[in-house]
Amino acid sequence: MxxxxxxxxxxxxxxxxxxxxxxxxxxxxxxxxxxxxxxxxxxxxxxxxxxxxxxxxxxxxxxxxxxxxxxxxxxxxxxxxxxxxxxxxxxxxxxxxxxxxxxxxxxxxxxxxxxxxxxxxxxxxxxxxxxxxxxxxxxxxxxxxxxxxxxxxxxxxxxxxxxxxxxxxxxxxxxxxxxxxxxxxxxxxxxGPAEQRIAPRLLLARDAFEIPVQAVGETLLAVAQSMEPARETRLFAGGVDLWLDTFRPLQLHDLWATFGAWGRMPNRTLSPMVAQRLDLAATVDPAKLAEAVVQRERLMDALVETLGDDGVIVLPTAHDLPPLLEAPLSKQVEFRERTLALTCVASLCRLPQINIPAAVVDGCPAGLSLIAGPRKEHLLLDVAEQLAARTS
Structure with missing residues (x-):
């Protein structure tokens, strides 16, 4: 094109x-x-x-x-x-x-x-x-x-x-x-410039590389392993569903609280996808929401402790290559859920994450991600610069 x-x-x-x-x-x-x-x-x-x-x-x-x-x-x-x-x-x-x-x-x-x-x-x-x-x-x-x-x-x-x-x-x-x-x-x-440089401790989230489709997962895993991470770690110790079941009610309730009244105004112009999303947001179970509030804190505390001051988790950014423009809605929904399993981690835990253009698969970019502890953006940038220099 x-x-x-x-x-x-x-x-x-x-x-x-x-x-x-x-x-x-x-x-x-x-x-x-x-x-x-x-x-x-x-x-x-x-x-x-x-x-x-x-x-x-x-x-x-x-x-x-x-x-x-x-x-x-x-x-x-x-x-x-x-x-x-x-x-x-x-x-x-x-x-x-x-x-x-x-x-x-x-x-x-x-x-x-x-x-x-x-x-x-x-x-x-x-x-x-x-x-x-x-x-x-x-x-x-x-x-x-x-x-x-x-x-x-x-x-x-x-x-x-x-x-x-x-x-x-x-x-x-x-x-x-x-x-x-x-x-x-x-x-x-x-x-501001980093006042003190810390040597990063790379942690390979091996289970996260099992989420992408094979071609993407294997390609990105090879790049990640070439970074010589300190050790492998299990990111989804409680299972992927635990993270998604915590993310969904919190994010949907936020959406409904922000846009529910606006979206329900008479003759509001909304795309079918957004209208459907707001309808779903209106149905969040208060009990599940309250449970998710507490679970979010548990997940964040555990991950922040794992990361410490120098930890950087390495994982794929998305589970597949970008969909074709003509991909049916059903494929988009499936794609969103599988990729959300990867992206919800930093979102739930309020942490910084950087995508690095690490590989090309079937002519399309495929990104590798790094997650660090709170306010550790400079640590991510250090690793990103090193990896970019090696893959360029």
Whole structure:
């Protein structure tokens, strides 16, 4: 599938966003350009959230989100706002209202969501980095699909003020770049340079590599083993279902609390998939929700203890290659559930995770992920830079 730069631009950027914004001429990010997912407020512009009703009803933002101000004040130029799955509710980047952004790394396949436009813009070389959000994998999955570095930051470490809440007990700000060096530059602007470097202790989550399809799992396992991890660890000691059964009621209840009333307004324009998701969210059993709240803390405490100050868990990002654009809905549902088994770990435990474009399988990117303890983004970046240097 061939495409022009203009086609790539139209598919990635929203029409109601700005074309250029610069607030500082000097700084550590001077000379770099970036894009912002259309969930982040930018003063004087609307945030459409991937929904036509929201775009029509929204007022222009009165302030710019702090997460956007950081790179602007560091000298970077913002070049637009990017498409997202409708109300960030999706894993594939397919928005029936505004279209599907191009996956230039694998044309004919989905870009991944919900930070689809941000990933599309970076992968196509339309900007140097992009901001997105990650709730259950919305940075990590598009990074894997589009062959990018994608960082989900520690929950609460970057402000989500002025960012559309989807599932507030999970939502984080994330970053997308084409190379590890740019990721380091941007991350340092948010967190400051690491004051002390720690040698990482790599832990191979052997059972996580049993989740992907054979070709993806075997390829990524070989890359992971070449990193000479300290030892193997069992990530899903209580079984994969324990993690999914904890994640689902918490995330769905958050979604319903945030969007239930809005979604049920008369004549609301919603895609069938999002309407179905909201209907499901309305049925969460309060008893299961209460149980999941406690179980989440147990899972997080155990994983944080395993990681300590220097631990880094190595696992696949997604269970398969990006689906074809024409894949039936049934295949998308199956894909989401299997990949969610991998992405829900960091989401539930509020931990940082980075996707590394580690391999190509059947002509498509396949990402390897690293998870570290709270506020250990620099540890992830150290390992990512080392692996990138070896696989480039």
């Amino acid at each position: 061939s495409f022009t730069p203009e086609q790539a631009r139209r598919s990635a950027f929203v029409e109601h966003g700005l074309s250029s914004l610069r607030m500082a001429s000097d700084g550590p990010l001077a000379g770099l350009t970036f894009a912002v997912k259309d969930l982040f407020d930018v003063k004087g512009f609307k945030s459409g959230w991937g929904n036509p009703d929201r775009l029509r009803e929204a007022s222009e933002a009165v302030a710019t989100a702090p997460a956007v101000l950081v790179p602007l004040m560091a000298g970077a130029e913002m070049v637009g706002k990017t498409h997202t799955d409708e109300i960030a509710c999706g894993m594939f980047g397919m928005n029936p209202h505004f279209g599907t952004p191009l996956n230039s790394a694998a044309p004919g396949r989905v870009p991944g969501g919900s930070s689809s436009g941000s990933a599309s813009a970076v992968a196509a070389g339309l900007c140097d980095f992009a901001l997105g959000t990650d709730t259950g994998g919305s940075i990590r999955v598009p990074a894997s699909f589009c062959g990018l570095f994608g960082l989900r930051t520690t929950f609460g470490r970057i402000s989500t003020a002025g960012v559309m809440p989807m599932a507030p007990s999970f939502d984080t700000v994330g970053l997308l770049t084409r190379d590890a060096g740019t990721m380091r530059r941007v991350a340092d602007c948010y967190f």
